[in-house]
Amino acid sequence: MDHHCPWLNNCVGHYNHRYFLQFCVFMWIGTVYVSISVWPLFYEEFFGTPGAVYQPKEHSNSNGLYEGDVVKYVSLYGQTFHSCILLEFFLCSGVVVALGALTMWHVRLITRGETSIEAHINRSETKRLKKLGLVYKNPYDFGPLENWRKFLGLGDNRTFWSHIAMPSSHPSEGNGFQWQFNFSKTDNGNCHV
Numbered sequence: 023m024d025h026h027c028p029w030l031n032n033c034v035g036h037y038n039h040r041y042f043l044q045f046c047v048f049m050w051i052g053t054v055y056v057s058i059s060v061w062p063l064f065y066e067e068f069f070g071t072p073g074a075v076y077q078p079k080e081h082s083n084s085n086g087l088y089e090g091d092v093v094k095y096v097s098l099y100g101q102t103f104h105s106c107i108l109l110e111f112f113l114c115s116g117v118v119v120a121l122g123a124l125t126m127w128h129v130r131l132i133t134r135g136e137t138s139i140e141a142h143i144n145r146s147e148t149k150r151l152k153k154l155g156l157v158y159k160n161p162y163d164f165g166p167l168e169n170w171r172k173f174l175g176l177g178d179n180r181t182f183w184s185h186i187a188m189p190s191s192h193p194s195e196g197n198g199f200q201w202q203f204n205f206s207k208t209d210n211g212n213c214h215v
Contacts, residue, residue, distance in 0.1 A: 024039050036194055039137075040175065043129075046128065049121055050121045050122055056110070057115050061111070064107055064111040067107045068111075133166045134160065134169070135160055135163035135169040136162070140160070140162070162203070174186050175194050
């Protein structure tokens with residue numbers, strides 16, 4: 023298991039981690055697209071002058087308005103439209119930042135051959151063994167390219183475009199209970215697991 027995702031209401035692990043990452047990437051692309059698309063409307067609504075346009079003159083009439091003033095009343099629809107544009111842009115921009123950070127965190131984990139839980143364990147093991155003068159190497163790290171190949175399930179004539187970019191139900195490599203170790207990165211016996 024990698025972690026429990028409250029947004030998916032599901033645990034992310036061996037059989038669905040690839041789909042979780044695809045979900046994050048596709049959602050990030052979608053929110054970037056919406057943020058860029060709504061930018062002209064947001065700019066007009068945020069930096070423009072929604073509401074009354076008031077241009078004072080020298081003399082006022084009995085209503086307290088200056089003669090020749092232009093007063094534009096915004097309807098309820100206009101106020102709602104203004105609020106929706108602001109909400110949409112701020113919400114999508116916030117999601118771009120937050121989801122981008124989450125996606126980059128998982129990209130980093132996959133590149134290093136770790137899960138979210140293993141990242142914390144490996145960090146504490148690295149500190150513990152450093153105090154003993156030893157070097158900790160992650161036994162599941164096969165190098166960035168091989169880690170990604172294993173994660174994406176590429177191999178057996180599978181291609182990126184037909185099995186990753188587009189929805190695919192090809193199984194992950196392995197059974198989720200037994201894992202292949204990489205002990206080739208040991209430094210003359212200084213690797214402790």
